[in-house]
Every structure is written in structure tokens, then in C-alpha cells.
Amino acid sequence: MANTQAPSARLSSPRSAKPRPAGPRLSVGFILARRFTLCAFANFVDVLRLAADDGDRSRPILCDWTVLSDTMDPVLSSCGISVQPKERLNDPRRFDYIVVVGGLLDDDAPSLSPAYTRYLKQAAEAGVPLVGVCSGAFSLHEAGLLDGYRCCVSWFHHSDFLEQFDGLNPVSDQIFVVDRDRLTCSGGASSAHLAAYLVDKHVGRAQASKSLHIMIIDDALSPDKPQPGLPLNMKTQDPIVQRALLLMQQNIDTPISVQQIAERMGNSKRQIERHFRMSLNTSPQAAFLEMRLDLAKHMVEKSQKSVAQIAVDCGFCDSSHLSRMFRRKYGGTPQALRQAQQVPQIESSEIEE
Template sequence: MHSIGYLLSDGFQVMAIASQSVFEYANHVAGEPFYRMANYSAHGGEVCSSLGMSVGTRRVSARASVDTWIAAGVNTPLDTPPPREILAFLRRTGTRARRIAGICTGSFVLAEAGLLSNRRATTHWFYAREMQSRFPDVRIEDDRIYIVDGPIWTSAGMTAGLDLALAMVEKDLGPDVARSVAHKLVMPQRRSGGQSQHSEMLDLAPKSDRIQNALNYARKNLGRPLTVEELAGEAHLSPRQFSRVFTEETGQSPAKAIEALRLEAARLMIEKSRHPLETIAKETGFRDRRHMREAFMRGFGLPPQEVRRRV
């Protein structure tokens, strides 16, 4: 049996322990209790979450037989230092575990304990710059869902903890079990670690339904040319009105926004499939592979081949 210990402190994010459901359902799919989970804290007893909900914990101890330690994040990592007892434990004993992980701002706990020195790591995008400033010897990659560097695992914010837990299940029990767990948890997709934390549709965030409808139409039809006239028709506006309203609501021109959606779709296909780059370029509306490469260099500073290699 594989034992997982969650390290909690007052103000922890409830989403961190939501990832326990991934291991719970992995046991169901595997047909045996492969994972055993327990919550730990500096002194044991009840620990209060940021939501105000209390959770019972065991006192962290060197005698605890734990294979994977997972540090939960807090909403205010810059103002809420990790308990000294937890840091001392991780420095002294935690490294004996098979894996150590930080969910969301739990990465700050690992960094404070010195476990991320000269390693790649990620955290919630909002705190990535501050984390890099505080811990210059950590190689922060602020646009990743999760990162595995040897025995150290770190994830982006909130729901990315589910992806990290699912990746652990895949590592332990194989891709078929991981897919089945994702299906049972109604997770829309199993995101790879190299996938971006950001979503272009969320970033554009139009204020009106008519522009949102045009964007939804564009995303469903990226594989063919999309003109301003066509999108304006979906929004029931003249092309001139559409361009003006679109730019006012999203801060981007329609052409710029459509290229961003094509880039996001192409990147997802590169990360999640083995299709040739020529096929991906065609499916996502680029003229050819060269056109897609130019867009990748503008948008990501990397060619598509490098994105695939990193994944």
C-alpha cells in the first residue's frame, strides 16, 4: 500500500485536499486499497481551512511511514509563513519519502525548506514572480500545470492539484487507470504537465453574449478561414461595428484573438497527440507548418518542435 500524507497548516486551501478524491477513486478502479491517505500538521488536532472548515490531523512525525508528502497551499503565502515545525521536518525527514509535492502555493513551503534549490518548479501564476524573487535559485516556470523534477512535484493553482494527483496515479498504476479515474470524476480532459495555466477564452472575457457567441463559433471552426464578416454575422453586427465592439470588450482585434485561439488549439494538439505538425497546422487553421511556426515564435518564443520535445 502507498501512503500519502497531506501537510496542512491554518488557512490551507480546501482545493488541496480535494485532490484526495483522485486517490480514492484510483482505489476503486484498481479494485484494491492501493492508496492510504492521512492529514498531518505541526501539532496535530484540528486545523482550520481558509474557508473556515476544520479538518482533523495527526502530528507530523519522523516515525510516520509515508511514501508521498503533499504540502497544501494557503491563499496568502507572502503573509503566512509555513510553521517552523513543518519546515524542520521536511529538511530533516521528508526527503526520505519517495515523493514530495507542493500544490499551488504549497510550492512556497518546499522552497522555504530548501527542497527546490536548483530545481524546476511551478506555482499559482499570480505568485510566480514573487516566488522567483524570493527564491532566485529555483527555476520557476510560471506557465505549467505541474512539473516533476526528480522526486519533487509542484503544481499550479487550485484545480491543477487534481492534474498533479492524476499524474501520480498514472505513474503508479498506469494510463488506463488514470483515464478511468478522470472519467469517473467527470474531468473534461487529462491535462499534461506542460500545458499552459492560461486559457485564451478566459483571458478574452467579452462582456456581451454576442461577442461570446462569435468567439464560441470561431473556436468550433478554427480549421477553416474565418473572416470578420463571418464573425460579425454571428454577432448580428456589421463588420465595422463588430470590430469596434470586439476590441472594446476584449482589448484585442478580431484577427489577433483568432490567432491566439489557433495557437492554444495547436498547442493542445501538440501536447495531447502524436499528429504530424503539418496535420495540426491544417486542423487549427494555419496556412501551413511554416505559418504555424511563425505564430508560435511570436506567441510562445518557441517553435512547435520544442513544445513537443518538452512535453
């Protein structure tokens, strides 16, 4: 069912399920899907943990959290490490949010048991906001709890979501989405940013920043921050090209040759080149260079990193090499682009004065 809400309404902040008396300002219950992603869960919990107390003492004073279970059996993560739940499913109204941490999408079995599904529906009926982390959006939709909502999925799982859930329009170009009382994120580091968003809302911006800084994350990112993923102009349904592009992205700071890509994939160099021509009308080398230049341009525009550091991060020999390639594609140097962005800001501040 399409969402007819205006964009401003869709991105309105979720409300807490009930006014909170003395005690933690933010209470979160976790449901872990089978073979859940440990990294996404740990990032979310650690933001809460670090925001909850002074220093790094981990006392659940300003925030509290618990792992809920229908059976109390340990839950195995995708990496093989198990987490022991702390409480059985109870009144969802005691929590400000119920968070579902998704698991691997490797078979057709439901990701959550019927007991979890009933509990999530009970929470929704009680007005408790629901959060889907990583493939947790799949679990919420399987439970019928995302109809009419925008939801965030990883660009890596975008096609999987479309195949399994007809009629929905998942968002895969943002790190998280807040749509009324449904919040979803793409997993990984984005779960830390979503948790920081909730801490900022309920506890305070200082506590949210503190958590991220201790976790060596520079600053909180807004929901519409793009996910790191394949360039939009390189979308393709060719599985060979998709795999090659993923390998390029994973090695963007230390570029590998087409021959190395072919060896890792078990294909020939000529075969990969032919698929790139047919699918994208370009060569693998040109696609890789475009990917690195697009990232460099994004970093020049959006970050405070030096051009020399951006060159290193994007796999160029040095800033001169980056500048030559940058000028060839964009008609100017990274330094000129950055200066051009700064000039209007200075002029507008002078006008205000």
C-alpha cells in the same frame, strides 16, 4: 542556485522512498498550510480515492492517504471550511510522497510551523519525494527544500514568487513540474492531473483514467501542458492593465465591454484605455480580441472540439464570426489550420506502411 541538470534528468520520474510490500501501492501524507486551498486539496485526494477501489466505494485498497498534523487542531482553509487532521507527524518513510498544500499569500508570516519544516527536512533526508501543491512550492522553498530544483507556480503568483525568493526561476507556463524527487503544480485542476500522474506511475493507467473520468475530466494532461493564463505577449507590470486582462480572461466566453471592466475596477474607461496604450501599445478591445483568438488557435491545434464549439468557448457569435477574425489575424480559417496539421500525419503513416 541554478539547476545544471539536463532537461531529461530534471523530468525523470520520482522514485518511491522504499519498496512496498503487500497493501496500498501508493501512500500519501498531506500537510495543510494555514488557509490552504481546499479545491486543490480535494482534487488531489479524490483522484486517490477513486483510484483506490472498484467503482466509487472509496476503500483505501490500492491507495491510502492521511492528513498529518503537529497539533491535531483543525486546519482552516481559505474558504473558511476546516479539515480535521487524522494523524500526528510520524515516520515519513511510511509514505511514498509527502504533499504540502499551500495557502493564501496575504502576509509575511511563515506558511508552516517549525515542526512541519523539521518534518519535511526529515522526509527529504530519508529520500521521500516532496510535493508542493498550489503555493506549496512557497512553503517548500521557505524550508530550504527547493534549492537547485525547478518548481511550478501559478502564473497568477509568478511575480509574488520572484519578489519573495531571489535567484529562483519558477515555471509558470506548465500545469506541473516533475524534477527528480520534487513535484510541484499550480493548483486547481492541475492538482488532479498531478495526482493522476502518480496513480498512473504506481497503480496503473486504467485507475488514473477512471478517476479523472468520474471527476468529469476528459484525459490526463502531461506536465508541459500550458497553464491557462495571460498571453505571453501581453505581459505587463502595469497593475491596472494586469487587472483588466484578468477580468477579460475570466469572461473570455462572454466578453464584457471596456466600460463594464472600468466599472468593476473603479476606473474610468478613458483611464484604462490610456494605460493599455502606454503599457501594451494597443487598445483594450484589440487586446481582448487577440486573447480570444490566441485561445481559439490553441484549441484548434490541440483539441478535438468543433470549430462551432470553439467559437462559443472563445466568445464569438458563431463559427463564421470566428473564421472571419481568425483569417484576418492568421491568414487562414480554423478549418484550414486543422486540415494542414492533419496532412503531414497521414503522409507519415503512409510512409511507414
